[in-house]
Amino acid sequence: MARILKSLCAVALLAFAAASPLEAAVVVSSKLSAESAMIGQMIRLLLDAHGIPTVDRLRIGATPVVRQALLAGEIDLYVEYTGNAGLFFNDKADPAWKDLEQGYELGSRLDYAANRIVWLTPARASNAWALAVRGDVAQAYHLRTMSDFARWVSDGGDVVLICSAEFANAGTLRSLERTYGFRLRSAQLIVLAGGETAATIAAAAAGTNGANTAMVYGTDGGITAAHLQVLEDDRHEQPVYAPVPVIRESVLRQYPQIAAIVRPLMESFDPETLQRLNERVQINGESDEAVATEYLKSRGWLK
């Protein structure tokens, strides 16, 4: 019996050992969201193309899970968003998060000092909460920025905003109202209990219950397809959530060329590019791998 147990233990240990990734390969991971998985795919494909062995562990969970996995060393690289560092380091109030450069500087400094995590090049796009209005409304009232929007609302504009309960109640909407000096009456709000942006975008596009303005994420894929226009946060009220690949220092030491490989990719992203790519994954339902491959080929980074 003891011998059987011993060999069973050995088998179990071997099974676990086999499940753990190879020592030298870079474990590329991502959150569940379409955008982070797609950028993760691009990085994985690029590393592969440069002869760096990778392990695909994309879409492993929500932010806390992926973050913990990186700190535990189970994964080596994933795409984070700059503003989230305020959450990680319990410092949401710092105004630096509302600026891409400052937020990147502060976040990368904190993360390196505390965890030896290196932030690579960020994209010049923000996945922050924003408001988007129907294209026809935006044209008729010349709405381009949040300031334009505030002026339109204060002049009695016929606005109906559809958003999530979190957006309406957790202070995001209030702080937008304070900064830009407008006030929405409750009759002008449609609050969805769950409130994914896919639902708000669809409702504003279809004009459900008169909705003409939607809560969105800045790089949401559905925005262009739904003929919505994102209002620019011209007073930089919202924290910037720019996608940024983060990597463990020990792995970057092993493959220092990764920084240079990732830089042109991240620099090639602007909000419109990401929206277009996200649209293909989120709306058209193409696989993130196919979209990533095609994008890299179109840029000449992949043969």
Next chain:
Amino acid sequence: MAITAPRERVDRLGLLLTVAGAAALIWLPFVVFKSNRIVPGEPRGLHEVLPLWAALGVQAVLLGTAAVALGVTDARKRLAAALAGIVVLALAAAAAANTLTPPGNKVVRTALGGAAWVLLLCLGLMATDAITRMRPGPLTRVLLLAMTLAVVGAALSHGTFDNLSVMREYAVNARRFPRELLRHIWLAGGSLIAAVLVGLPLGILCHRVPRLRPPVLGTLGVIQTIPGIALFGILMAPLGALAARVPAAAALGVSGIGAAPAVVALFLYSLLPIVANTVIGLRRVSHAAVDAACGMGMTGAQLLSRIELPLALPVILTGIRVVLVQNIGMVTVAALIGGGGLGTFVFQGIGQTAIDLVLLGAIPIVALGFSASVLLDALIETLDHTSSASAATRP
């Protein structure tokens, strides 16, 4: 006689299914057409998506099935009629999807509508009811399951349903699907095996030492009440700490996320049914058999391995069946902590509000659970027969 005759003429279940199916076909859309995968979609009736002759043909077959469901008592005929209805319905849905999808278009989606789902449910109930009435032996049931899976698999790989929305999601995820499916089975099965290795001896111990029973079963019962995602969350911290402190554990793949917390959590959930059923199964063994074995001079180990365990096996297997089906469902949540499995599709789909992607994960999970249940049921019945037969021949 005169009183029972009219009751036999109309089958009650058949009446219920016919009314439900007819109502669904009249008031609910047959398919839903979406201009892309996340918009709500427009309802389309049977006559809007199929040529007149085909739509009438589908309705004629469904009427025929309804007539059989109402008036025919022969279980084989009822099964044949239900299967015919299912096949015609599936082909009609596939044809509708092909009609609604412009060639080469990868953006528009055709999903089954309310009528199609309700009709499939009604026909499925009629088929399972017919199979139950036929009282097939365990082997026949397994064969029926295998045949069903083979036919469905052949139709899917042949591409008949490629334009239906769920299969479009499959096409996009074709490379990942087998990997996540195997991982799902591995997580559910692996934690089950671990739970049997620990739970069986623990159950035997509880049987032999009655004093242990209340504390052990009580503790396992408390674990059972912790919600799945909470237990995963609770385990993340200690396992992460273990991996950080003990390098050997980390080298073996133990960590706060991924497969380790999922397997440990499922293992803990699995213990109660296995331990409890082992105790109950051993208690069920008749005193006469135990006394006879003792009288023959069997040692404790011989008594256990030759008499008690074989006689308790059907009950223990029932516990294992409960655990396996429960695990197949619960592994889904493992996707939230990096464990992988079919839940990845479910949660990705929820995040993108893409219902078809949710179904791509959910339908195989249901099919897996159902198949596991049929297989183990058949095994239990076979063993039950042999053990009661041997008990009968050797009183």
